[in-house]
Amino acid sequence: MTVKKYFLIAFLSLFITTINAQGIKHYIPQGDYTLNPQVPSPKEFLGFEVGEHHISHDLLISYMRALSKSSDRVIAKEIGTTYEGRPLIFMIITSAENQKNLDKIKERQLMLTDPSKSSSLPIKEMPLVMWFGYSVHGNEASGVNASMAVAYYLAAAQGAEVDKILKNSVIIIQPAQNPDGINRFADWVNSSRSYSYVLDQFSREFREPAPSGRSNHYWFDLNRDWLPVQHPETRHRLKIFMDWHPTLVNDYHEQGSTNGTYFSPGIKNSTNPLAPELNRKLTEDISLYHAKAMNEDGVLFFTKEGYDNFYTGKGASYPDMLGAIGILYEQPSSRGHIQSRNGVLLKFTDIIRYQALCTYSAINAGIDKREELNRFKADSYRESQDMARKGAVKGYVISAGSNISLIKELNNILSAHSINLYELQRDITINGKSFNSKNSYVLPLAQREYRLIRTLFDKTTSYIDTTFYDVSAWTLPLAMNIIYQELLSTEGLVGEKVVKVRERIRTELPLSKLAYLFELSDLYSYKILYDLLNRGVAVRVGDKPLRISIGDRELSLSAGAIMVPVRGQQLSEAELHKVILQHSQDSETDIYSATSSFGVEFDLGSAHFKRVSIPKIALIVGRGVSYGSMGELWHLLDQKYSIPASIIDASLLSEIDLNQYNTIVLSGNYRLPKEVNDKLKNWSLMSSNAIIAIDQSFNTLNEIGITDIKERSPGVENISGVILKATFSNESPIFYGVSSNELFLFKRGRTIISESVTPGSTVAKYADKPLKSGYLPNLTNETIKGMPAILAGNGVIYFCDAPNFRGYWYGASRLFINSLFFRELIPSTKIQTK
Template sequence: MTVKKYFLTALLTLFVAALNAQGINYYIPQGDYTLNPAVPSPKEFLGFEIGEHHISHDLLISYMRVLSKSSDRVISQEIGTSYEGRPLIFLIITSEENQKNLDKIRERQIMLTDPSKSSSLPVKEMPIVMWFGYSVHGNEASGVNASMAVAYYLAAAQGSEVDRILNNSVIIIQPAQNPDGINRFANWVNSARSYSNVLDPFSREFREPSPSGRSNHYWFDLNRDWLPVQHPETRHRLEIFMNWHPTLVNDYHEQGSTNGTYFSPGIKNSTNPLAPELNRKLTEDISLYHAKAMNEDGVLFFTKEGYDNFYTGKGASYPDMLGAIGILYEQPSSRGHIQLRNGVLLKFPDIIRYQALCTYSAINAGIDKREELNRFKADSYRESQDMARKGTIKGYVISSDSNISLVKELNSILAAHSINLYELSRDITIKGKSFSSKNSYILPLYQREYRLIRTLFDKMTSYIDTTFYDVSAWTLPLAMNLNYEELLSTEGLVGKKVVKVRERVRKELPLSKLAYLFELSDIYSYKILYDLLNRGVAVRVGDKSFGINIGDKLVSLSAGTVMVPVRGQQLSETELHKVVLQHSQESETEFYSATSSFGVEFDLGSAHFKRVSIPKIALIVGRGASYGTIGELWHLLDQKYSIPASIIDASLLSEIDLNQYNTIVLSGNYRLPKEVNEKLKIWSSFQSNTIIAIDQSFQTLNEIGIADIKERSVGVGNINGVILKTTFSKESPILYGVASNELFLFKRGRSVISESVTPGSIVAKYADNPLESGYMPVPTIEAVKGMPAVLVGNGAIYFCDTPNFRGYWYGGSRLFINSLFFRDLIPSSKIQTK
């Protein structure tokens, strides 16, 4: 550090304490108004000023409840909780008169989305419904802290300007979009701060460890979950969001740059093509209000670079599919209370102030452009109806086959977006595939949320701009590996609206003296498999398809069929029957009671039935780990399959007894010490012990010495999140339960593995024409095609990319679950690639 820089830091340290604390007037607009003394200010309730400390979620919730009780302008709604049990709170703020007519206002707002009703609405008189969401990334804490000042101002200010705002709007505030992440970060930064205001950006206060408060409990980025809807924070948010259908939506973030404040519209050619054409023009108009506020406050800003509006699963782009204007805000982050970074002094109170200023400028824009924005919403739904009418594709037909739980998951996602699924009214055949009305459904495009259906189901391979802030593809039916087809007409096919997906007809399950059988077709049949193993029930799995007579009926069963022998169990015949009968009645998995050991191709006593052992799993985190991928797998196991997994820091691998685990999962670039690699090599040599490696962790497999996997060049740049078709033969146990002849896997980054030279090691490889959706330059496609996607051998299973991307990649996650249960059945030869 130079002498000059040293003295600058020292001088700043002397003065920052006085600069750090700011009263409430710093965060609310200047103007001719008074503050209602009956409404407590943040300091009166908390005992400290906004910005002096990072607010914890419990204090935030308590304050918002107090505002609701002390002001007739404010209603608080609490719907559900986060994973860690923290309430999800929403404030609905408007004038006292509007509060009395709130149901009518909401009904009219929803009518804006109905072309048959919107033209008769008194749009000039209607208030604008505006949404303000703060801190979906929990360690971007200025938003949640700013929400207190905004809510207090709207609840307490008395004057003509605030009356104008409240009379002409309904303001919905979600102060904490990510309660668990917010609390994690607040605990860290409040406990790590120095009260003498250390400015050094390398100080502990500003070096939050992984997993950071950015993510939720399972380390997911909740700002990517608006489309997949895999988490309670998103699901409950959408309950309120779709109930109100706001017209102007604001999403408040922080960024690493110190260049200045960002606000939409962003990169011009990186807007999703499904967004209405007028959307950007209105966004630009609104940006002038933010520019005025920032200019008056002396704040630098940028608006045309850095951020796109392409992936529609983010808080600022999702509204574009619903006739709303979504605005993204990114403030330079102090990541603590005050720090000096790149020569810029970043003070937490200032960042909070900028978020509040951008909130007030958004409110002013919404009020001034109220009629125009409401008409835009109505027009966009009218346009959507025309697009649906003129489009070639009219809908999709979807079969549940023997995977009813998968269609339940699909319907759950669709319902969260107010999209209707219908029963198929008659049997049809499309492209040689038969769809029975007994187990098939139809998704017509001609319905209110046409653009949402399109963004969920469309496949894209053509783009104006090929630079992506996030991913270039996210097609839902490919991710879920649905059995579906496009329809050029839905005439005569639309049956009853689905309220609840039809469940399997429960049949009697007689007590067997021989065995019980069930297939792994349904995605949640693995929950049954784990429960049986956890009870100590001996279980076997068939490695080939076979036929067997059940009573007087010949039943064909697929490879991966689970057999539960009756003899030799710790449970009695009656006790075992009670267990399997309960699973048969409570699940979508059909059980069969064997009446004879005779089979067509082979018998139940055949060596074709292999022993299955319970997985004892360690997910390895720590330095170099990909917490996002590990979190996706943790969530999969814990929430969807109720399978316990230990989360172990890599630094402990040298100390702990690895023999308590039989499955170790790696994702990242760990660079483990030599002695740990040797320990893992010895551990993996024992039967049943397996290392599952993902993405760059093939390097750890190589360093351990149980694989020799090489990358091949993909040219310049990374693969920007694409969906690739894979092909396979169904001989591998990793493919048990897969009904289709192709599987679509998600790919991003740079990991492309060269061709395998080990016979039998390839589970799945990328097709010769692999790109199904997303952007990849031709040289990259050439580098990827025909290359391995999943490899097995010698105590190792390798996935080239995350199998459970964003928690909704049900096709890939099945392969991972199979890897846990059937690791004993993989080839013993070492994985080697050219």
Template sequence: MNKLINLVKLMAIASLLFLAKVQAEPINYYFENNENYNKDIPTPESVLGFNVGDRHVRHDQLINYFTELAAKSDQVVLSKIGQTNEYRSQVLATISSKQNLQNLDQILANRRATGKQDKDAPAVVWLGYSIHGNEISGSNASLLVAYHLAASNSKEVSDLLANLIIVIEPSMNPDGMDRYSTWINGNRTKTLNTDPEHREHYEPWPNGRTNHYMFDLNRDWLPLTQIESRNRVAQFHYYKPNVLADFHEMGKDSSYFFQPGVPDRTNPLTPAKVTELTNTFANYHRSALDSQNRLYYSEENFDDFYYGKGSTYPDINGGFGILFEQSSSEGSAIETSNGVRSFSYSVKNQVITSFSTLNAAKDNKQKLHAYRNEFYQKIDDLADDDDFDGYIIQEQFDKTRLSNFLMLLNRHEISAYPLTQAYQGDYEDYLPQSSYFIPLKQNQYRLIKTIFEQVTKFKDETFYDVSGWTLPLAYNIHSVRIETSKSIRFSKSPWQPKAKNLSIPTQQSYAYAFHWQDFNAPAALNQLLSANINAKVATKEFTAKIGEKIETFSTGSIVINKGEQENPDWFKVLTDVAAKYSIELHALSTGHNQNGVDLGSPSLRVVQPIKVLMLAGVGVSPYEAGDMLYYLDNMQDIPVTVVEVDRIGNVDLNNYSHIIMVDGQYRTMTDSNIKKIESWLKNGGTIYAQKRGARLLSDKNIVNTEFVSKKGIDRLFGVRNLSYQDKQELAAKKRLSGAIFASKLDTSHPLSYGYTDSDLPLFKNSTLIMEQPSTPFITVSQFKPEALLSGYASMQIADRVSDNAAIIAHNVGKGRVILSSENLVFRGYWHGSAKIVANALFFSKVFSASSE
């Protein structure tokens, strides 16, 4: 008994000693040989008021320290590269020798001009920290890395600065960082609590991983939907780093990961030299961590496949990326299977590998230069070896969506050349003003191929992230390979962004109309309705004479009749809105049309103002909620009232026209709240529900729609004669991490207004499958036979998806439900299918279809 008491006492003393230690770690914890520092350079502690690792640094404190550092050191230049949605500054600290910084513009200009690297020039290393805001050990480590580089008088650091231009991005996600640090600092107790159940270790929904719009910024390097990503990639191409180190965190029970990842999961477009260089650098990380007796691993779990991540985007841009993953302390300190993990321990690992990366880059500078030169020198030969010269893209009806796609290419430094004469393709003609040629033979050869190619066969069938990201399909832009460009006539100057040349009416006419095809049309319509402008939607086609031209207005066209307006400023509002959203207004001089219905026809239906509520909170996917919020709020200027599921019982639903239910488990949805929503729906409301939000309505018998069960998916795969080693392969076949499927739209349906083609690619990232109903008139979109277009899906899953429903819409009492098995606004870049969401808001009462 006494032995047990003594053991408990010893454990308690050890715990107290540990907790006392993790509360404050001075600079010599991170840098053991720290006696040779410039005393004029401020330490992090002197500016913050506490030691790094003792508290979670806020973004303003981070910026303040880097500002002080740049003011006191002639080896540090701080630049603001933009600001976030919440008006926090995005900054870069460029650190190098005084001589390199004096010549920085010329050094970088030379790199950009030729793609080649002079052997005596410094290499460029980008250290990017904490793109996931709650993986914050990286951002805290950036303070120490910058301080040591600026203050140390050691020969080691002097050599680094002479040979390298070091770009530090201290916080890649400022908004998420502050969401997380505020939570941790606000819930940390004086006596540190390492119990994983303690409140400090449980972030509230949506947590600090994501940015303001709940986007995972580490998936946005390729689609560039978020302002942080656009600002960053512009600077990436300014510096064109040889190496980009990408610092993350993972689960608390892990150790420390660095690339290379799983050998078979590297994108085939990535040069083999990238893996070789990554392995070379890995030896430096191993040596540095071995010297500190710290656990680590590589070549497991993570891959190098999707080019939209920070560790892979450089691989296709003449450099290479390295992913680092530190086990998280989930706050100040936490109990793990490897013992108590302190925040300062996590920070130190990130410091160690920051410097192992820099030392590897310095020692292998000539190899980095040689690889960069080879990367660009091979491009012409690679392009010549292909059996085609490039791609032509075309979009005739939606100039905004086309312009958005061209802008994306432009941000990636891909040139697209306007056609100057029509080109006759095998299946359609490509016309000037709406068609562009993208030649393969340009510096971004590999990036062009990954953006345009449709790949369905893979060496390894396990994916950490999406397997298909063909961007023309995402934008629903027609693209075709061109075997030879000899017969194509195109401009010598590539496309550059410019304002649309619109003619805005200056005098009032009988009526005005605008087409619904334009991506910005929903935003314009909502602004008009919000200003009490009476608007109608054409449910039948008509043609009108405008000047000497006959204009055809297809279904979905919006008409504003002068005689129906009560707002005295209606004409100014109308023209201001048209100018704001670059919408072409057509003045109609009479209510009688050349062909089709007249303007007084009942086929022109009044469009009612909308007020949208979206369910959110615990059990709801923050990513899909963010996707929806971004599309409606940021892209279409439509306000969305976000309400947590467990608050819905206290909300008067009669104040809303629509409820949106994105993917989620909806664990906190009570039966009484389900009944409340059902009653509101039957009395005339509209629900747009996707994925498991739609399945919830099916499970509660609110909609007459069936979904394939998990057992139904399992039955697709035989399990006889499988050994234990086949477990991972079987799991990969059952998983659908992200691929693109072909669907066919019913273009006569009001939810398809604005679409001129029945072919609509959809993104699918789950095995949730909606059965094709036997009831007529309720299927808006159906997956085609042999539907897989791009990305990986096992034959069994792909066959089960084919011919089944993608979008269903029908009446429920006086209300309407629109159900989608997919996320139509995936990650903010699925511009092609997004309009269906807008149609579900504005035109849900234009259709009527029974599910019985």
């Protein structure tokens, strides 16, 4: 640091306290209005000004409830909680008169999405429904703090201008889209700050540790979850969102750059092609209001670069599929209270002000363009209806075979988006694939949310712009490994609407004196397996397909079938039967009582049934870890399968006894000390132990000395998120329970592994024509085809790609689960690649 810079910082610190303290007028519009004294300001309720401290979620909720109680303009609607038990709150703000007619306003708003009704609506008189979502990334805290000032102004201001706003709009504010992340960050900053302000960007206040408040409890980016809908924050948000179907949607963020404020529109050629053409023009028109507000305040800004609207699972692009205008805002971030970065002084109070100013300019634009925006919504749904009628594809037929839980998960996602699934009326065969009406479904495209269905199901391989801010593909049925085919007609195929997915027919399960059998074909059959092991029940798995007679019926079970012998258990015959019977009644897994040990090719007492041991898992975090990828696995284990896992910081590996674990999971690029590498090597050579490694963590495996894995082309072009087809051998334990002969993996980054020279270690490889959806450069396509996707050898299972991307990659995630349970069945040869 130069002497001149040092004295500048010291000088600024002397008077920073006074310039940083700001009253409520700093955050609300100037104008001819008064403030209702019956409505408490943030300072009156909290005891401090907005921006003086980072608001904690509990105080935010208390203040919003207070606004609701003190103003007849405000309703605070609480629906659901986060993983950590924090309430999700939505503020519905409009005039007192509109509040009395809220149901009618909502009814008319939804009629805008119905072409058979929208033409008869009095659109000139209808209020505009606007949505304001703040701080989906919890450490982008200016948004949640600005929401208090915005809500206070709308609740307390008395004057002609605010009366006009409230009469002509319904404003829905979600002040905290990520309560757990917001609270994590607020705790860090408030406990790490100095009260004589420190500007040094390297000070503890600005150096939040990982995992940061950006993510939710399981380290997911909630601004990528609008389509997958894997978390309660998103599920409950969509209930309100779909209930109201807002027309102008605003999403408030912060950015690392000090260049200035960003607001939509983004990069022109990176807009999703399913968005209505008029969407961009209206976005540009609205941007003029933001430009005016920023110019008047002397704030530099930029548009049309840096951000795109291609991936439709983000808060500012999802609305484009619903006849709304989605607008993204990105403010420079202070990441604390005040800091100097790149010669720019970043004050938290100013950034809060800019978020508030962009909120008011959005409101003003909405009021001025109320009729135009409402007509746009109605027109876009009329256009969607025309697109569905004219398009060659009329829908999809879908099946997961006996995997009922997978269809349940699919239906959960679709219903969150107000998309209807229907029973298949009759058996059909398309392109050689048969669909049985007993376990297949129809998804017609002629539905209200036509564009959402398209964005979830379309496969795309051609693009105008091949630079992506996020991913280039996200096709839902490929992610879930669901069998589906396009339908050129749905006539005679659409049955009853699915309210609840058809469940397995429960039958009696007689007590067996020999064994109980079940397959792992259902997604959640592993919950049964884990529960049995956790109870101390001895379990075996068949390494070959089994044919066996159960009573007068011959049963064919695939490799990977689970056998629970009755003899030799800690539980009595009756106790074991009671446990098995409960699982039979509670699950979607068929369980069979063996009546004889005789099989056709081999018997139940055969060595083809291998011992299974309970996985004792350590997820290794800390420096070098990919928290996003590790969070996906933590969430999979904890929320989907109720399998406990210890989360261990890599810095502790030298101290702890590794023998309490039999499975260690790595995801990232760790640099471990030699003594830790040696310790891990010795541990991994024990027959019951395995390291499961993902993506770049092959480097760590090599450093440990248990593999010799090389990248095929270290300089390959970065892959911006594509879906690739893989081929595999069903004989590998990693593929037990997988009935499909296709597997689709999500790939991003640069990791491409060269061919294995170890026989049998490549259990899955990318197909010769791998690309199913997304942008893959030609050279990369040639480099990756036929290369290993999953390798398995002595004490190691390696996934080249994250197996549970964004929590909805159900097809590949079960391979990770298989790796946990069947790690001891992996061949004991060292993995080496060319």
